[in-house]
Amino acid sequence: MPINAQILDNPKSDRVRRITDLTRAKGRERSGRFLIEGPQAVREAVAWRPDIVQDLYVEVAQALEHPRIISSTLEKIVEQSQDATIYVHRCTGEVIRQISKDAQGILAVGNARAMHTGPEDLELGERPQIAAFWQVRDPGNAGTVIRAADAAGCDAVIFVDDCVDALNPKVVRSTVGSLFHIPVLRMGTEEFFGWAADRKLDVWAADVYGTERRKPESLPQVLANVDSVTSGKAVLFGNEARGLEPAILEQCDRIVSIPIYGKAESLNLGTSAAVMLLSLAMAGRETI
Amino acid sequence: MPINAQILDNPKSDRVRRITDLTRAKGRERSGRFLIEGPQAVREAVAWRPDIVQDLYVEVAQALEHPRIISSTLEKIVEQSQDATIYVHRCTGEVIRQISKDAQGILAVGNARAMHTGPEDLELGERPQIAAFWQVRDPGNAGTVIRAADAAGCDAVIFVDDCVDALNPKVVRSTVGSLFHIPVLRMGTEEFFGWAADRKLDVWAADVYGTERRKPESLPQVLANVDSVTSGKAVLFGNEARGLEPAILEQCDRIVSIPIYGKAESLNLGTSAAVMLLSLAMAGRETI
Known part of the structure; x- marks a missing residue:
């Protein structure tokens, strides 16, 4: 149940750039990973295919002394993900929106090769x-x-x-x-x-x-x-x-x-x- | 079979403004008219409810000496409309696009009250x-x-x-x-x-x-x-x-x-x- 202690707050970081790159076919091919956006898709991925979910990015509100995940819906998905080895990264809203306009506060990076069925x-x-x-x-x-x-x-x-x-x-x-x-x-x-x-x-x-x-x-x-x-x-x-x-x-x-x-x-x-x-x-x- | 002799080429004209206004609920209420965009919708309106179609706006290519409707698909719809009393206006592409981004070269104005079924x-x-x-x-x-x-x-x-x-x-x-x-x-x-x-x-x-x-x-x-x-x-x-x-x-x-x-x-x-x-x-x- 690894949670990154640091909050990702730099929308221009290399990590953010690499994830954003997964919206393009070339980026997915190069890295063998793909993007899962929004609470419904991420929840179902975590529930049914936790084996293919590598990293989870969730939005936190920073105004408070202790940063908190922005909604109980997202909180629940993160809790569920803790049964599997999914690395959770807390991010600012700016970082999430930089990666995807359709994330509604949560997105995940999946292993494309593990999704493959021949x-x-x-x-x-x-x-x-x-x-x-x-x-x-x-x-x-x-x-x-x-x-x-x-x-x-x-x-x-x-x-x-x-x-x-x-x-x-x-x-x-x-x-x-x-x-x-x-x-x-x-x-x-x-x-x-x-x-x-x-x-x-x-x-x-x-x-x-x-x-x-x-x-x-x-x-x-x-x-x-x-x-x-x-x-x-x-x-x-x-x-x-x-x-x-x-x-x-x-x-x-x-x-x-x-x-x-x-x-x-x-x-x-x-x-x-x-x-x-x-x-x-x-x-x-x-x-x- | 009235066809406007003049080609509408001013995207800022009053007529264009009044039609564009039909994209808003207020504009439709005020005028009792509504907008029909694109070849499929206009074709079906002309075929099945010519009684409710008032005006038809179709894009012409002006580069030629004689302005011509831009495609045979649209040409056919205009021909069909001539059996009914539908007023046809030929327009520049600029005028059509000013009214609607989804017109694909043709749009019509319909009578909202005549569409009403109690x-x-x-x-x-x-x-x-x-x-x-x-x-x-x-x-x-x-x-x-x-x-x-x-x-x-x-x-x-x-x-x-x-x-x-x-x-x-x-x-x-x-x-x-x-x-x-x-x-x-x-x-x-x-x-x-x-x-x-x-x-x-x-x-x-x-x-x-x-x-x-x-x-x-x-x-x-x-x-x-x-x-x-x-x-x-x-x-x-x-x-x-x-x-x-x-x-x-x-x-x-x-x-x-x-x-x-x-x-x-x-x-x-x-x-x-x-x-x-x-x-x-x-x-x-x-x-x-």
Whole structure:
């Protein structure tokens, strides 16, 4: 339970500069570390993955004789972190804000390499449910879909092909802690289809249009079939603007679309993922 | 098909100032008009509610001898608007950007009073599905839930008690056109429950916790019951941070929660609304 005796009060110090550097991809690559901002994300990291949290930075009020952590919420997170070997640094508000405008008084530095899960590391149960995303580019969307997959009880998230870095601070923040609940893997497109085949998982494409030869099945019809909803599968979602390419759709075992009953043209990626994954989870769990 | 012969090129003109004023609630109240920004929202307004669109402002490139609308997408929207009596003003990019940073070359001014639907104006079918939101405050959330209700084929959206103004430009933009597909009403809390009773609609609360006396029913169990999903109802969602007050939950006929299977703590309001409304719609349409 190491707590730094000194209060960090120099926003221009080398340490602060090095942490701020983690907001950039290059900084994360160079150091093998990443940034976790704000009470929700830090709390979930400390609770579920204390092994990957290295340092915790928390804001103290200095006006008092004895500097005190600025709120009981943050105090609790620091207490929780003391069960693990997490080094706690008390900082001035100025230092915290210099590192991140989204810290709300607390941030942590995590070990990026320890967060890594390789395809061979993933242990799956009998009827695994995987959420896969092809070329998801927007950090906010990436966070939202990880959260949706977590809520639906998926076994893992796979980012396929050229996706945003899951350790981008915006992604971490948008997952509201789900990044520390569920493994997130990266694979190339062919690697993904090969991996699914090895694991005997069907790949379902979530897609509105399908291809010229194959129209999508409608989700409510799929939900009515017990075998469908309980089978082991990976549901693959496309890029937020362009969806899935025909060549990829052709490789999928099924194509399933969410029906739209009103005049709305489409759902966004985050909403589609939540509706599809939670509908399948609800139907699957009710029928087992 | 009136097109202003003159190109508006003065970002400091009175007209530009008056339009910019519509980004503020006071400006909208004073003038009875509101702002529609960006190609998607303007296109949907022109397509579905040309009666409420008064003026259309579109960016032209002036470098050429004959000023031309900057893209074929915008050109098409202007063409479509010519079937209705919408006054088209060609503007410089500077003028458009002065009014809105989110216009992407096109914006429109709508008639706020003509957008108003009163409780007595709403004609409902036999088994209406209404989406109601109590104290939704965030413009982005408000837009997202209107879009979800539209996608689920709801008959109307009701903003209950103190909600964000549905004609706030951020709300309009976040609905991606759904604001022009589905009526959005405002009611006080007691007015809402009275209106639902008059129309013989059950009110369902979408709520994770319920009250001390009443635990929520789980959505998948509700979905399995044909009578439930096809009955006429209004589903009421709470404030994004605080949910629904116990006193309001007690007034509802049923309390229904979306199950969470993973470690995620909760779903955000937009996601909850999409999952609940689309699940009910899918189950209802499949069983009729």
